[in-house]
């Protein structure tokens with residue numbers, strides 16, 4: 001089951017700037033770089049860096065649904081037999097579901113031709129190195145600070161007690177603590193889970209492990225609060 005959240009994006013500000021200029025070609029790559037921020041929620045331009053969507057490094061000339069390191073393509077995109085060029089990218093960005101029904105990209109599309117042309121110009125122009133700046137700038141979890149490095153994880157009743165490398169132990173309601181894995185190069189080192197998103201209210205907190213089998217190994221069921 002794939003969790004898909006509809007994302008509705010307003011390009012009102014951009015539209016106001018270029019209201020009547022709807023050119024299909026000659027896009028402005030620097031404006032495209034700005035527009036790419038919307039895509040960057042799900043796509044990196046760094047080679048091999050897959051997020052919710054596949055890396056778009058070298059997307060020009062690539063056959064749709066064929067990046068080997070991306071394991072989550074829809075069957076629809078894989079069998080679409082599309083090659084990405086100006087024409088196909090323009091159609092995809094205008095209305096992804098119209099071009100490939102049943103694809104997994106939860107993005108409504110860009111109605112404005114100028115915005116699509118600018119983005120496409122950016123893809124053509126973007127050298128792979130610069131491209132990394134278009135990625136989300138996700139932190140490398142191997143370099144997490146001591147207050148984020150989990151050293152012990154105790155469970156008692158409806159609570160977790162998370163001890164970090166700075167020596168503090170913080171309680172969380174078990175429903176508020178989510179466990180994740182990140183097997184990418186930016187994920188944590190094996191055996192060194194990382195606490196993310198800790199806030200005063202303790203909601204939306206994650207512990208990220210390198211591999212799924214580490215999770216239950218790490219949790220110790222124990223109710224003596226004097227021994228965290």
Ligand code: HEC
Nearest residue numbers: 038039042052053054064065073074077103104105106107
């Ligand atoms: C909410 C997340 C999300 C957003 C936002 C998003 N994409 Fe995607 N994109 C995906 C997913 C997931 C796929 C894979 C779709 C499939 O397999 O059906 C995809 C696929 C693609 C592909 C095909 C890549 C390939 O390897 O065949 C292109 C091109 C693309 N997106 C461009 C964009 C651009 C440009 C934007 C910004 C205007 C954008 N996407 C915004 C999630 C997103």
